[in-house]
Amino acid sequence: MCRRPESEKALPEGKGRQWLRRKQRQALLRWAAWSGCPLTYRRCMAVASVGRGASCHAVARALECATSTVVGAVRRYRDGGRQALRDRRGSNGRSKVDERFRERLVRVLAGTPEDWGWCRPTWTRELLCQELARRGLVRVSVATMGRTLASLGARLKVAKPIVECPWPGWRRRRRLLELRCLEAYGPPKEPFLHVDEVDIHLNPKVGRDWCLPW
Numbered sequence: 001m002c003r004r005p006e007s008e009k010a011l012p013e014g015k016g017r018q019w020l021r022r023k024q025r026q027a028l029l030r031w032a033a034w035s036g037c038p039l040t041y042r043r044c045m046a047v048a049s050v051g052r053g054a055s056c057h058a059v060a061r062a063l064e065c066a067t068s069t070v071v072g073a074v075r076r077y078r079d080g081g082r083q084a085l086r087d088r089r090g091s092n093g094r095s096k097v098d099e100r101f102r103e104r105l106v107r108v109l110a111g112t113p114e115d116w117g118w119c120r121p122t123w124t125r126e127l128l129c130q131e132l133a134r135r136g137l138v139r140v141s142v143a144t145m146g147r148t149l150a151s152l153g154a155r156l157k158v159a160k161p162i163v164e165c166p167w168p169g170w171r172r173r174r175r176l177l178e179l180r181c182l183e184a185y186g187p188p189k190e191p192f193l194h195v196d197e198v199d200i201h202l203n204p205k206v207g208r209d210w211c212l213p214w
Contacts, residue, residue: 016055028048049063096140105132108131108132109128109211125142128210
């Protein structure tokens with residue numbers, strides 16, 4: 001007896017009419033695995049489940065998708081066979097995001113928006129789309145930019161605000177000594193307040209920024 005693949009064992013069973021034989025379901029699932037497309041595989045899983053007798057609602061719950069997705073997959077299979085279950089975006093033409101686009105995006109993420117003339121310290125997906133379009137590349141949508149950032153491993157992170165003194169070490173130490181002497185030997189009528197005791201924000205608030213993993 002031929003053993004069923006693991007994917008078919010997980011299919012929901014129903015009491016409806018089985019209009020796909022077992023060998024047909026196995027062949028459909030093997031073809032879906034060879035396609036290499038997860039969306040095509042999910043559509044084939046939906047067709048195999050409904051062809052096994054399960055309802056569209058039960059299949060949608062098992063595959064964690066909308067019922068309309070299952071109904072559409074079954075309709076496409078009945079009209080055009082398994083070839084109709086392929087991802088139709090394959091005929092959309094050449095992809096906008098190529099290796100050159102990725103290299104430019106990595107180069108842009110290595111700096112800050114202020115380095116390229118923008119009046120904000122952190123990157124957003126919208127701003128990245130505008131910057132790459134300004135560099136002569138194709139204009140992409142915000143969703144496409146998000147998928148490209150995810151493929152590069154970029155994450156939204158909050159940077160630690162660090163302020164470095166522009167003075168040399170000797171000058172900074174001399175100034176600190178003057179302040180300590182002023183605190184120790186200053187007139188009692190003149191209060192001495194530290195920065196953290198006064199509601200003064202010397203550093204701007206730093207928001208989330210897109211950062212590369214390296």
